[in-house]
Amino acid sequence: MQVFKSPKESLGDLGAQSAAKLIAAATDVAVVVDGQGVIRDVAFNKEELSLELDAQGRWLGSKMLEIVTSETQAKVRELLLDAAALKSSSWRQVNHPSPRGEDIPVLYSAINIGRKDRFVLVGRDLRPLAAMQQRLINAQQSMERDYVRLRHAETRYRLLFQVSSEAVMIVDSSNYAILDANPAALALLDESAPQLLRSGFLSRFDSAGSQAVETLLSDVRATGRDNSTRVHLANGQRECGVTASLFRQENASLFLVRLSSHASTPASSALKATSILLNYFEAAPDGLVITQSDGRVVRANSVFLEMAQLGSAEQARGEQLDRWLGRAGVDFNVAFANLRQNGSIKLFATAMRGEYGATADVEVSAVSLTDSDDKPSFGFAIRNVERRLSASTPSSRELPRSVAQLIELIGRVPLRDLVRETTDVIEKLSIEAALELTGDNRASAAEMLGLSRQSLYVKLRRFGLAEHAADEGPENE
Incomplete structure (x- = not known):
C-alpha cells in the first residue's frame, strides 16, 4: 500500500466532516466499528445498496459479525485484528445476507484511524464484477458448444466426402485450382492427391472439353444456378459428365464439381443419392419425421424415438404426430394449418411430450412433400432447444412479458x-x-x-x- 508522502502539506488539517465525506464518496459502503466490533456509524454511496442491506437502519448498534453470513465471520475477525496490529488490513471478500435470497458480496479493508476503540471498514460492491464474470463464463461455454458443433459438422462432411462413390472436387472460382478431391475423383482421373491438389482443373480435359467446362463455370458463377455438360477427359477418349454448383465459404466463392463417367447411369446415381439421404435421415442430430397428410407418422429417425421415449419405430408408425408434439390442445393444429396453407413453417416453438411424461422445449421446421403418386406428405425437423444459451441476463425479479x-x-x-x-x-x-x-x-x-x-x-x-x-x-x- 502506497500512501501520501506529505499529507499535511497536500491535504492540510482535514476535519472529521471532510474525512467522512471523502470516505463515503470513495467507497460503496463504509462502516465505523469499535474495539468490540459493534457498528457505531455507517455510510452508503449507492441508494440501491443502502435499501438492500440496511433499509431499516438495523446495522447501527449491531455487531459486524451479526450482519454477515456465517462462513465469512472469520474474515471479519481477521480484518479487525489486522487493523489493530497494523495501520490497515488486506482486502477480504465478505458476504451479506439479502432479503431477496441472494448473498451480496462486498470487498472490505479495515483502516486504523489512530484510536484503539475505532476502526473504519471500507467496502466495494462486487456484484457488477460477479455479473461480468458470469457473462464471461456463459460466453465461453457458448463458444465451446459452437466449436463442438462445428467439429462434428466437419467430421460428418469429411466422412460423406470420402465415402461417396461419386467423384467430387472443390474448385476455386478465381483461378480454377483444385482445392480438394475425394478418392472417387482421384480414381476417375487416375492421379494421386499430391499431383491433383492445387493444379489446374481445366487441364484435366481435352481442348474442346476445357473450353466447354470454362464456359460452364463462368455461367454458374454469373447466374448462381447449377449447370452441367459432357466432355472428354485429357487422358483418353472416355466421356465424362461435369456438374457444377456455386457456394461461398468465408469471403471466397468456390465450385462444387461432380464428375460422372459414361458408365454411370442415372438410375445408379439416383440409387446412391437415395442411400445417402437415408443414411442422413437416420444419423441426423435432430428428430426427423415423415407424416401423411392427416398427420400420421410414416417414418421417424432414432433421435425422434428417443425424444418421444419410444423403443422402436413400429410404436410411432401410424400414430398421430400430435400425440407427442404440441401443447395446450390447439398448438399442433395451428402449426399444421399453417403448413398446409403455406407449404412450410420455420422455427415454430412448442413442446415435445414423451410416453413416460418427460417434456422438452423444441423448435419445429416442416415442409410439404409430394411423392410419385402425387399424395401430399409432410417432413418435420424437431430440435431440442432446452440447453440453448439465453441472450438475456438472468434477473432476480420477474419482468412482465413483452x-x-x-x-x-x-x-x-x-x-x-x-x-x-x-x-x-x-x-x-x-x-x-x-x-x-x-x-x-x-x-x-x-x-x-x-x-x-x-x-x-x-x-x-x-x-x-x-x-x-x-x-x-x-x-x-
Whole structure:
C-alpha cells in the first residue's frame, strides 16, 4: 500500500466532516466499528445498496459479525485484528445476507484511524464484477458448444466426402485450382492427391472439353444456378459428365464439381443419392419425421424415438404426430394449418411430450412433400432447444412479458391463463415497488396501493414476498 508522502502539506488539517465525506464518496459502503466490533456509524454511496442491506437502519448498534453470513465471520475477525496490529488490513471478500435470497458480496479493508476503540471498514460492491464474470463464463461455454458443433459438422462432411462413390472436387472460382478431391475423383482421373491438389482443373480435359467446362463455370458463377455438360477427359477418349454448383465459404466463392463417367447411369446415381439421404435421415442430430397428410407418422429417425421415449419405430408408425408434439390442445393444429396453407413453417416453438411424461422445449421446421403418386406428405425437423444459451441476463425479479412474447403464447395457452399471469406479475411488481419505496413499512405500502393492511398481508403470502406477513407488530408499522 502506497500512501501520501506529505499529507499535511497536500491535504492540510482535514476535519472529521471532510474525512467522512471523502470516505463515503470513495467507497460503496463504509462502516465505523469499535474495539468490540459493534457498528457505531455507517455510510452508503449507492441508494440501491443502502435499501438492500440496511433499509431499516438495523446495522447501527449491531455487531459486524451479526450482519454477515456465517462462513465469512472469520474474515471479519481477521480484518479487525489486522487493523489493530497494523495501520490497515488486506482486502477480504465478505458476504451479506439479502432479503431477496441472494448473498451480496462486498470487498472490505479495515483502516486504523489512530484510536484503539475505532476502526473504519471500507467496502466495494462486487456484484457488477460477479455479473461480468458470469457473462464471461456463459460466453465461453457458448463458444465451446459452437466449436463442438462445428467439429462434428466437419467430421460428418469429411466422412460423406470420402465415402461417396461419386467423384467430387472443390474448385476455386478465381483461378480454377483444385482445392480438394475425394478418392472417387482421384480414381476417375487416375492421379494421386499430391499431383491433383492445387493444379489446374481445366487441364484435366481435352481442348474442346476445357473450353466447354470454362464456359460452364463462368455461367454458374454469373447466374448462381447449377449447370452441367459432357466432355472428354485429357487422358483418353472416355466421356465424362461435369456438374457444377456455386457456394461461398468465408469471403471466397468456390465450385462444387461432380464428375460422372459414361458408365454411370442415372438410375445408379439416383440409387446412391437415395442411400445417402437415408443414411442422413437416420444419423441426423435432430428428430426427423415423415407424416401423411392427416398427420400420421410414416417414418421417424432414432433421435425422434428417443425424444418421444419410444423403443422402436413400429410404436410411432401410424400414430398421430400430435400425440407427442404440441401443447395446450390447439398448438399442433395451428402449426399444421399453417403448413398446409403455406407449404412450410420455420422455427415454430412448442413442446415435445414423451410416453413416460418427460417434456422438452423444441423448435419445429416442416415442409410439404409430394411423392410419385402425387399424395401430399409432410417432413418435420424437431430440435431440442432446452440447453440453448439465453441472450438475456438472468434477473432476480420477474419482468412482465413483452407483447411479442404474449403473441407467441396465443393458441398454446388459454386466454384466461394469459390474463391471470399478466395480472399477477403486474400486481407482484407493484407490491415490491411499494415496499421498497416505504422501506418495508407495510402499513404505508398498503396506503400507497389503496389496500387494507389485511389485503396486503394476504397478497404478500400469496406471492411469497414475506415469510411472516401475519406479524403486525409495531416494528412493521
